[in-house]
Amino acid sequence: MLDLSAPYIQRALLEMLLLAIPAGLLGSWIVLRRLAFFTHAVGTVSFPALVLASAWGIAPQVAALAAALGFGVVQERLERTRRLGGDAATGLLLVGALAAGVVLASDVFESGTEVDTLLFGSLIGLSAADVWLTALVGAGAVALDAGLRRHWLGAGFEPAGARALGLRPVLGNRLLLAGIAAAAIVAIGAVGALLVTVVLVIPAATARLLTDRLASLQLAAIALAAAEGVAAVWLADALNVGAGPALAVLGGAVFAAVAGATALRARAVPA
Amino acid sequence: MTGGAETRGSRAGGPAAAAGVAVRGLSGGYGPGRDALRDVSFAAGPGQIVGVLGPNGGGKTTLFRALLGELPISRGDIELPGRPAYVPQTERARLDFPVSAFDVVLMGAYGRTPWLRRIARRDRDAARAALERVGLAGEAGAGFGALSGGQRQRVLIARALLQDAPLLLLDEPLSGVDGVSAERIEALFAELRAEGRTLLVATHDVRQAAAWDQVLCLHRRQIAYGPPAAVLGAETLRETYGAELIVLEGGDRAVGVGHHAH
Numbered sequence: 296m297l298d299l300s301a302p303y304i305q306r307a308l309l310e311m312l313l314l315a316i317p318a319g320l321l322g323s324w325i326v327l328r329r330l331a332f333f334t335h336a337v338g339t340v341s342f343p344a345l346v347l348a349s350a351w352g353i354a355p356q357v358a359a360l361a362a363a364l365g366f367g368v369v370q371e372r373l374e375r376t377r378r379l380g381g382d383a384a385t386g387l388l389l390v391g392a393l394a395a396g397v398v399l400a401s402d403v404f405e406s407g408t409e410v411d412t413l414l415f416g417s418l419i420g421l422s423a424a425d426v427w428l429t430a431l432v433g434a435g436a437v438a439l440d441a442g443l444r445r446h447w448l449g450a451g452f453e454p455a456g457a458r459a460l461g462l463r464p465v466l467g468n469r470l471l472l473a474g475i476a477a478a479a480i481v482a483i484g485a486v487g488a489l490l491v492t493v494v495l496v497i498p499a500a501t502a503r504l505l506t507d508r509l510a511s512l513q514l515a516a517i518a519l520a521a522a523e524g525v526a527a528v529w530l531a532d533a534l535n536v537g538a539g540p541a542l543a544v545l546g547g548a549v550f551a552a553v554a555g556a557t558a559l560r561a562r563a564v565p566a
Numbered sequence: 567m568t569g570g571a572e573t574r575g576s577r578a579g580g581p582a583a584a585a586g587v588a589v590r591g592l593s594g595g596y597g598p599g600r601d602a603l604r605d606v607s608f609a610a611g612p613g614q615i616v617g618v619l620g621p622n623g624g625g626k627t628t629l630f631r632a633l634l635g636e637l638p639i640s641r642g643d644i645e646l647p648g649r650p651a652y653v654p655q656t657e658r659a660r661l662d663f664p665v666s667a668f669d670v671v672l673m674g675a676y677g678r679t680p681w682l683r684r685i686a687r688r689d690r691d692a693a694r695a696a697l698e699r700v701g702l703a704g705e706a707g708a709g710f711g712a713l714s715g716g717q718r719q720r721v722l723i724a725r726a727l728l729q730d731a732p733l734l735l736l737d738e739p740l741s742g743v744d745g746v747s748a749e750r751i752e753a754l755f756a757e758l759r760a761e762g763r764t765l766l767v768a769t770h771d772v773r774q775a776a777a778w779d780q781v782l783c784l785h786r787r788q789i790a791y792g793p794p795a796a797v798l799g800a801e802t803l804r805e806t807y808g809a810e811l812i813v814l815e816g817g818d819r820a821v822g823v824g825h826h827a828h
Contacts, residue, residue: 311824329664368764442682445673445676448663448669448678451663451671452659452660452663452665452673453654453658453660453722454658455652456652456653456654457728458634459634459650459652459735460673460674460676460729461649461677461678462676484693503664507664507709508773509664509665512664
């Protein structure tokens, strides 16, 4: 049974509930704008930076932010100069970062548990500062979504005509990627660098199976991310594993169940 | 080089032409020395429909991008009556986006809706009216992806109607649409012309263009511009389409380029 009086459990629950806000709002855009691989890569490239941050004693979020920015710049340049296709560039940077992180970690850490924590998250590692930062990113996600949702919708729906509609597609895209990077960085503490998509993508992808309206998609994704997050804290505590793997297993199972149920219903009631 | 003389000819309309679109000596493309389109000069006044003809890769979409301000221009200049509305080919739109036909039409009001404000009631009413004009009032709540190709094209045209632009750029709006939609779209063109708007319509179909006011023939440069009767001769079409004398479109419609050319 979950010990609600334990401060680390309280912090973990609060973190998961706060994380559900950017996960639902931005996660819906990640799914609609097909940015899941980018999201995964932003989390992963921050892994070597987190190792270095740990070795040099600097704030992990600052290091992760630097890595995410560096990744964004290199990715954009590789794509713009057409030296490498978008997904191939992402894949290359992603495995490079993972390998660099493992090599660095073998020098920095004495045991593998710290590496596990960075990659898969931890319930006990969360600080009050982590929770505050997540709250800040959640507020930022609300503001970004309110200010830019028409730009994201118009440019995502049909890019060629976006400027003719009076939208700012390039600026909108950059701010969307920046918002996703910020959400990924605050998610790392709870679910780990390798598993940010379990909170930023899977709940929204599951909600997408259930609704055809943007507003209800975002609300359902927030609710699902919150419910799965709370359940994952319980599961992680019970099994003594990281919150990331617990959430991945739960999110995957819920997605499979919803996908199966909607497929069955579609067969029963042919459109 | 037919562009210059014919441009002067059609600009003889005087003040009326000044309110439409005017392009003078335009060349542009993807950086210095890489012009995708050269030497384009034409002018079309209010209430004129211009058929833009040319083979695939001939520069029709490139011209539209230049008019939308999205293409680096190496020479020449463009005079516009205001921000043009653009109607893309329906395949360019994402069918899996969670938007209804009404949502798509509302995008036409995004440009005049202030930051963080809701879309004005009068724009929502105008969006409903635009859907009615394209004959889709009953489909307002339907998902965009669930509509037929012709219906989707009409929704995108309704979006441009809501923009209320003096100049409309339509990229192959009649390609592969059903008969009902094509009829409705052509009737709308006549209404928009009567309202004094200028329409540039990219098409593969020479017969369609023959019914409009002006024809602009492009093949990486301007081949000809003028009224269809003057422009649509065998020589011009041969130059425009090159070896591609018979252009098949949408499977069921053979464009009569071959007949003109032989």
